[in-house]
Amino acid sequence: MPNPDDLRYTEQHEWVRADVDTLTIGITDFAAEALGDIVYIQLPMVGDTVKTGDACGEIESTKSVSDLFAPVTGTVTEVNTALGDSPETVGTDPYGDGWLFRVTPDDSGLDGLLDAAAYRRLTQGG
Secondary structure, three states: OOOOOOOEEOOOOEEEEEOOOOEEEEEOHHHHHHHOOEEEEEOOOOOOEEOOOOEEEEEEEOOOEEEEEOOOOEEEEEEOHHHHOOOOHHHHOOOOOOOOEEEEEOOOOOOOOEOHHHHHHHHHOO
């Protein structure tokens, strides 16, 4: 699945979609494929402050447990509660129903995130 051009990305394979005052965050198809079958997700809580680059949750698969890193600094405004019953959705629809959480960002917003072309170079090795 190609990574959408309208998103921004991190080197840790999270994506960010900018809406009016909110950023929606998920993991990329590249990350979901590397993880394999996702069986559990621990997300930050609504009201938590997350900081760029800090671990803010975990994703457990049949292969491993991986930290989820905050791609931006801000306050969590919503989490995808449907993933509690269906964590596999992150792997089957990472850019749609498999989104993880939403943040109201501080002033830095999308600073330092990769565009789609830069992310493709990162994941394709050149």
